[in-house]
Amino acid sequence: MRVAILAHEQFPDRAKTALGVLRYADHDVVGVLDRENAGEDVADFVTDVQDAPIYEGMAALEADAVDALLIGIAPIGGGFEDSWREDVRTALEYGCDVISGLHYFLSEDEEFVRLADENGCELRDVRKPPADLTVAEGVAGEVDAEIILTVGTDCSVGKMTTTMELADAARDAGHDAAVVPTGQTGIVIEGWGNPIDRVVSDFTAGAVEEMILEKGDDHDYLFVEGQGSIVHPAYSAVTCGILHGSMPDRLVLCHDAGREAIHGYESFDLPALKTYIDLYEGLSAPVSDGEVVAGALNTTGLKDDDAAREAVDEYADAIGAPATDVIRFDAADVLEALVGEPGV
Amino acid sequence: MRVAILAHEQFPDRAKTALGVLRYADHDVVGVLDRENAGEDVADFVTDVQDAPIYEGMAALEADAVDALLIGIAPIGGGFEDSWREDVRTALEYGCDVISGLHYFLSEDEEFVRLADENGCELRDVRKPPADLTVAEGVAGEVDAEIILTVGTDCSVGKMTTTMELADAARDAGHDAAVVPTGQTGIVIEGWGNPIDRVVSDFTAGAVEEMILEKGDDHDYLFVEGQGSIVHPAYSAVTCGILHGSMPDRLVLCHDAGREAIHGYESFDLPALKTYIDLYEGLSAPVSDGEVVAGALNTTGLKDDDAAREAVDEYADAIGAPATDVIRFDAADVLEALVGEPGV
Numbered sequence: 001m002r003v004a005i006l007a008h009e010q011f012p013d014r015a016k017t018a019l020g021v022l023r024y025a026d027h028d029v030v031g032v033l034d035r036e037n038a039g040e041d042v043a044d045f046v047t048d049v050q051d052a053p054i055y056e057g058m059a060a061l062e063a064d065a066v067d068a069l070l071i072g073i074a075p076i077g078g079g080f081e082d083s084w085r086e087d088v089r090t091a092l093e094y095g096c097d098v099i100s101g102l103h104y105f106l107s108e109d110e111e112f113v114r115l116a117d118e119n120g121c122e123l124r125d126v127r128k129p130p131a132d133l134t135v136a137e138g139v140a141g142e143v144d145a146e147i148i149l150t151v152g153t154d155c156s157v158g159k160m161t162t163t164m165e166l167a168d169a170a171r172d173a174g175h176d177a178a179v180v181p182t183g184q185t186g187i188v189i190e191g192w193g194n195p196i197d198r199v200v201s202d203f204t205a206g207a208v209e210e211m212i213l214e215k216g217d218d219h220d221y222l223f224v225e226g227q228g229s230i231v232h233p234a235y236s237a238v239t240c241g242i243l244h245g246s247m248p249d250r251l252v253l254c255h256d257a258g259r260e261a262i263h264g265y266e267s268f269d270l271p272a273l274k275t276y277i278d279l280y281e282g283l284s285a286p287v288s289d290g291e292v293v294a295g296a297l298n299t300t301g302l303k304d305d306d307a308a309r310e311a312v313d314e315y316a317d318a319i320g321a322p323a324t325d326v327i328r329f330d331a332a333d334v335l336e337a338l339v340g341e342p343g344v
Numbered sequence: 345m346r347v348a349i350l351a352h353e354q355f356p357d358r359a360k361t362a363l364g365v366l367r368y369a370d371h372d373v374v375g376v377l378d379r380e381n382a383g384e385d386v387a388d389f390v391t392d393v394q395d396a397p398i399y400e401g402m403a404a405l406e407a408d409a410v411d412a413l414l415i416g417i418a419p420i421g422g423g424f425e426d427s428w429r430e431d432v433r434t435a436l437e438y439g440c441d442v443i444s445g446l447h448y449f450l451s452e453d454e455e456f457v458r459l460a461d462e463n464g465c466e467l468r469d470v471r472k473p474p475a476d477l478t479v480a481e482g483v484a485g486e487v488d489a490e491i492i493l494t495v496g497t498d499c500s501v502g503k504m505t506t507t508m509e510l511a512d513a514a515r516d517a518g519h520d521a522a523v524v525p526t527g528q529t530g531i532v533i534e535g536w537g538n539p540i541d542r543v544v545s546d547f548t549a550g551a552v553e554e555m556i557l558e559k560g561d562d563h564d565y566l567f568v569e570g571q572g573s574i575v576h577p578a579y580s581a582v583t584c585g586i587l588h589g590s591m592p593d594r595l596v597l598c599h600d601a602g603r604e605a606i607h608g609y610e611s612f613d614l615p616a617l618k619t620y621i622d623l624y625e626g627l628s629a630p631v632s633d634g635e636v637v638a639g640a641l642n643t644t645g646l647k648d649d650d651a652a653r654e655a656v657d658e659y660a661d662a663i664g665a666p667a668t669d670v671i672r673f674d675a676a677d678v679l680e681a682l683v684g685e686p687g688v
Contacts, residue, residue, distance in 0.1 A: 076479060077479050078546070103546065134421050135420060135421050135578045136578035137577075138611070196545065197545055198544055200542055200543070201544070201545040201548045202582060203545075204545045230627065231588070231631060233480055233589075234549050234589075235549075236549065236584045237545055237548035237549060237582065237588075238545050238546060240585075241545060243580075247577075265482045271630045279623075279627060282622065283575060283580075286619070287612060
């Protein structure tokens with residue numbers, strides 16, 4: 001599938017979905033839409049993902065060059081910004097499907113529904129949860145697979161990336177590992193999954209449990225994508241539901257080097273790393289005894305490799321477990337802590 | 345408003361909504377529907393609430409004797425049991441409104457919609473959240489009122505009852521106190537409120553914050569109704585969202601005397617009371633520094649007053665704070681810990 005990715009004014013640093021798709025999905029990305037960086041290329045900003053030209057808008061692409069437009073950014077609240085409307089309109093007029101992970105459902109927007117209908121294309125809201133979800137039964141721990149969950153000190157610290165990279169590394173080492181996606185980017189990349197932040201709050205754990213039960217007897221390891229942080233003023237409910245719904249055996253604590261306050265909620269300082277470990281393990285203990293056995297530090301903000309290496313070492317010391325930057329360095333020690341010796 | 349309350353086979357012990365309405369709401373309860381106890385009276389089971397006869401079903405009441413049928417029970421999962429259908433059907437044929445706090449929306453049931461339409465009556469799903477909810481901004485702490493939140497060791501330990509009783513006691517002592525309801529029973533009693541367990545999980549904290557902002561500058565104390573428990577395998581997400589969305593100053597730890605395992609999830613033991621305090625305070629600290637300053641013990645299961653008194657004293661010792669059974673004993677010490685000296 002040839003996709004264009006909308007990421008206006010937020011590429012690359014605040015375009016989590018766009019970057020995730022560029023890095024992990026099988027899609028052929030034919031362009032990124034970013035009116036701030038039109039004329040440049042993805043490779044001018046990020047080098048370890050597939051390259052693509054950056055365009056002003058959808059109209060700059062030929063109609064027959066693209067199969068789908070993907071909304072690659074998600075503002076706080078998940079609303080649709082009206083400055084994106086022209087791009088979606090053009091995509092639909094081109095006959096492209098539009099794939100969105102926003103809280104705002106394109107499939108309930110009157111104009112988009114009409115245009116999709118007229119042009120025979122599809123509006124796919126991946127954040128629209130299935131109708132048959134229900135409360136957890138507390139049985140995720142009964143599956144054969146070992147459950148490994150990424151947990152974080154904040155939003156946007158690299159939980160999705162860590163999940164994808166560690167699952168890849170485990171597979172490279174000969175293990176049978178799968179990813180359990182819980183957010184829009186992960187779902188777009190993996191092609192399945194429940195959008196946990198969009199389910200009825202009573203069903204939060206249940207929507208995770210349902211995925212664990214679906215895959216848990218087919219693999220040796222499930223890497224569950226965590227969300228938010230357990231002390232986030234807005235999103236902790238989702239984090240807590242994933243922690244109890246997935247009933248993890250092992251936790252990977254993800255952190256962004258240098259982050260000191262909650263992103264977008266800067267009046268709230270991040271507590272000490274030790275506090276996070278106590279809270280995640282303390283909350284997990286009565287349900288599944290998950291322990292923080294590894295760490296993932298996002299060192300994107302550090303230009304120098306030596307400084308990044310030092311930050312990772314300090315982080316490992318602080319959490320008392322092996323750590324790495326899954327993008328910048330190798331994951332061998334972390335992987336050993338999570339899945340043991342290489343498989344066959 | 346004259347209401348009949350449906351509570352088949354679960355009255356009184358598992359009919360939380362029915363009991364809450366009998367105890368706190370202004371409605372005139374003309375009958376309880378319970379096919380197991382038909383012919384008896386509410387007062388044969390519970391003495392400190394308004395009395396009403398118990399009937400086999402809706403057909404046993406006269407059509408002109410009742411204005412509304414209220415679903416007074418909520419099974420795990422919040423489904424509609426088909427054995428209740430005849431009662432709802434009869435109520436609608438009588439021209440009664442039907443009020444429900446189930447996850448299953450009566451207003452989306454084809455037969456009920458048709459009958460309501462034919463008979464000019466209303467289907468009111470109080471668990472249907474408003475459409476304009478969004479993510480929390482982390483500002484509940486800025487209101488004038490002191491925020492007091494009930495938290496629990498499990499579901500169905502008395503958080504709603506404790507909230508109602510303590511708010512009443514505070515008002516009796518001359519304070520300006522209001523209740524912030526978060527569940528179906530509280531919403532039915534108070535006549536307003538967001539059904540937190542039914543909102544989109546990303547909006548859990550936001551839906552609580554919105555209520556705090558609405559009432560927080562009009563009162564000196566807000567008593568926020570807690571839900572679930574922070575270590576519940578299915579419902580902890582809701583608990584966590586309320587804890588961070590309400591940004592409480594003080595917490596009241598509610599527990600059911602003798603409860604040792606999670607209700608309905610008996611393979612999970614309740615952790616020690618001290619563990620709950622550590623988890624609730626530890627999770628609250630980075631956001632609002634809420635502290636457990638009082639306890640509420642539900643001693644319904646203890647026949648003897650002396651045994652109940654002893655259990656309350658032991659509970660107070662265990663949590664290191666004044667405690668009471670808000671139904672059985674007075675709340676003076678607990679109230680002083682929460683709101684200080686009597687107001688004016």
